[in-house]
Amino acid sequence: MKHKKNILITGGAGFIGSHVVRLFVNKYPEYNIFNLDKLTYAGNLENLIDIEHKTNYTFLKADINNQSEINSLFNKYKFDCVIHLAAESHVDRSIEDPLAFVKTNVIGTMNLLNAFKNIWKDDFTDKLFYHISTDEVYGTLGKTGLFTETTPYDPNSPYSASKASSDHFVRAYGETYGLPYVITNCSNNYGQNQFPEKLIPLFINNIINNKPLPVYGDGNYTRDWLYVKDHAVAIDMVFHKGKKSETYNIGGFNEWKNIDLVKVLCGQMDIKLNRPNGTSEKLITYVKDRPGHDLRYAIDASKIKNELGWQPSVTFQEGLLLTIDWYLENERWLVNVTSGEYQEYYEKQYQ
């Protein structure tokens, strides 16, 4: 009988990770999907309650920072492929505590690379290490231009420096040890289950609770927004059809200045909450800028579009409404992630 592939997804309890785990578990009964997660503040198993009973799904609570723990899991389960999403991802937190980002994003990635290399030695037939990264590694753009896969790395924040470093290590292991890899660099994700520290869910949460909306600087910073479920589909495509040793940029073809996006969000929230038009906008408060704030990220996603046939399936208007609806229907989730209740609960369960 053919060996059922063992696929390790790291960070599967987190925002993007949980969407990838769900897609793979439901779509590929022929794979064993292992979700390895430390269950930090930003990841909880509530996000995967609908698939946790599936026979092709296993949860492993572990820390990618712990090399011996990671080694024993690799020895036990002989993972054929790794999709590595576990990361510290919030730029503001990286400014407060850069070392935490080096530990998880750089050392953690190296621990996985080492464990993967050690179990397969020189025979990497049918194996893959898929590293998920960010467009922030390219630094910042002026008012025009787009990041492509050949844009030189020029990270500005401790977060993006740590992700750039991890990308370099993945490529270095490919060159040096022949480890089969692929890397994707994505733009700003939004959608269901995102921790309310990132712009969109933070502002939704604050609007619900009538709290100020802290817009950094003049609000004229620009980001490209990608709906998380479209991102998960892109990851599936790259995993199955991407060329080894290649990088693909994944973007939403959807650039917004922060302040324009916030105003659209405010308008939609007024409608959903039955509040008079303009109520939420009154909460906008301009605050001190983020140090080293990158002016603009914008992605040329034509490589993945032309080579693999991927493109976003929902418009921003649709994606934003789906996102708002989800948060309004899941206010309990918002309360429990912000209070740390889920984290406490799952910590006790997996002690």
Ligand SMILES: Cc1cn([C@H]2C[C@H](O)[C@@H](COP(=O)(O)OP(=O)(O)O[C@H]3O[C@H](C)C(=O)[C@H](O)[C@H]3O)O2)c(=O)[nH]c1=O
């Ligand atoms: C939280 C917050 C943000 N902002 C501004 C800062 C940015 O210009 C924009 C988005 O900020 P956010 O922190 O949501 O995301 P980025 O700093 O662009 O980075 C995000 O997208 C990339 C691709 C990743 O790789 C990161 O992991 C992800 O966090 O809104 C505000 O003005 N006020 C706020 O309270």
